[in-house]
Amino acid sequence: MIIAENVRMHFRRGPFRRQIHALDDLSLEVRDGDFFALVGQNGAGKSTAMYCFLGLVQPTSGKVEVMGRAPYLGSPLYEGVAYLPEEPHYHLYLTVEEATRYYASLYRKRVSDKTIHDSLERLGLAEFKSLPLSKCSKGMKQKVGIAQCLIHETHLLFLDEPTRGLDPLAVRDFRETLREIHQRGATIVMNSHVLSEIEMLANRVAIIDHGKVVAQDDLSNLLTLNRELYSVAIEANGAVPDYLASVERLGNLVKGSIPKERLYDFMEYTRSCGLLVHECSLKKISLEDSFFNIVKGGASPGSSA
């Protein structure tokens, strides 16, 4: 669906035209039907990568292909593409309804009043339809952006920090909508700092650091990247082995973690002592831990495109 190969993007900024390397040899692949998340620190190059995929900027070098074609401004390939920008840079002089209708009409498809009304109703914007966007709150503008994304059937959805400024209820509804769209077969590319949200939605993740993809894998692989520890829970009244770390006692239930190389020692220990084992599984880590390990700790990622 999307292929980026050795993409470099350099900007010149400031009074001395200092060169900034926004993307540095970025390579990644988004497959058809993926819910793909771009993760990284501020300024890592996530949004710039998305701008390249959308043709809003042309890379200094390298290749970008979206649905087999190079993207450019107003390309016909955008007929099945929707984009929700990070900042609400909308036509602020239009009302909520006018903006939704205008953006929908740019898809060269006829949009009925009912479709517009239903879309606004679904996002709780119907009562504010006559309000100019310049007077809307950030969350309401974000909802207008979401409405224009969802009004047509899309094959590819680009979301740049989609839940920023939304209330918790709207976040949950939006998450459900994204799941529905993804289940219908759409490919979704999302930038977000909310790692827990990515963990809930995405099936593939690319971690970007200083304009480079430092890890790109299925989410499940990234979550078990640290395969060094086992999580265990046993019934024991007395002493526990000294290699059992992070011990937590709940009555006679003891929870903790053991190093991978001590797994067989642990099994032998429980067998010889006749202890009841409640749990013994590869310790799962959160995406946040994984992200931190890769970006800060230099853990070697499984970069399988």
Add this chain to the structure above:
Amino acid sequence: MAELLKANFLTNLTYYRRSRLLLAFMIVFLCLTGLESLPIFFSGSGVQIFNALHQIFSTLNEFLLVFAAGLGLFVISSHLRSRSLKMVFTKPCPPALWLAAAFASAVGVSLLLNTVILGSALVVSLVWHVPVRAGLLFVSLDNSVASVGLIAYLMLLATLVHPAIAVTFAVIFNADMFYSVYTWTLAVVRSGNSSATMRFLNGIFHYLYLILPMVHAVGRKTESVYTSLRVVRGDWKYLLYSLGYVLVLSAFCYTMALFALQRKKHI
């Protein structure tokens, strides 16, 4: 294609309708024109009324040229500065189409205002029994044509630079300005100062005069129509010459503006 043009055209009309800057500009100018027209109500003779009406008509037409330039400038610069074009260009709407719709909407508003001014002048002339001259129509048409060229020029400048710089550039770099400087240096050279620097400057100003856009391409030929509002048969061809010049200028400005718009980073 037509649907896209229509959607963008109507949205830009909404922008004009709600632009407070344009509204303020219009109100200030209409107030000034209103003050200027006060003497009409105290004039007794038909000649005085005619002269006053002629004066107001000329002032309104000049205002309309400035306003038309503002239409072209603001529609581009406000969309570029608000970065809202990324919402348009990430849909199957190419920059060429958006720019064409922006140009068409500015021209549409300008033509509408020209028609309103011409209509008002005709009505007032009939009501106050002032002779209606063909010059009213001629000046109005010539002004409409000139405003199309100005819109295109300011649109181009707005895609290239900050609106304040665009206005400064348009005020300084226009053919009328360099024609004045050219005739002055020419007079100096002919009066005996034939220094190399002066001849060089004279040449430079001459070429700048030829290259830079003109507001009224055949202004010197139609000067008499503007002053007397009388049109002779041979004058109408100058309207066609103006139209031809403006079409070429607009095509050039549109192409360059499109090139600039496509090269910009809409992020």
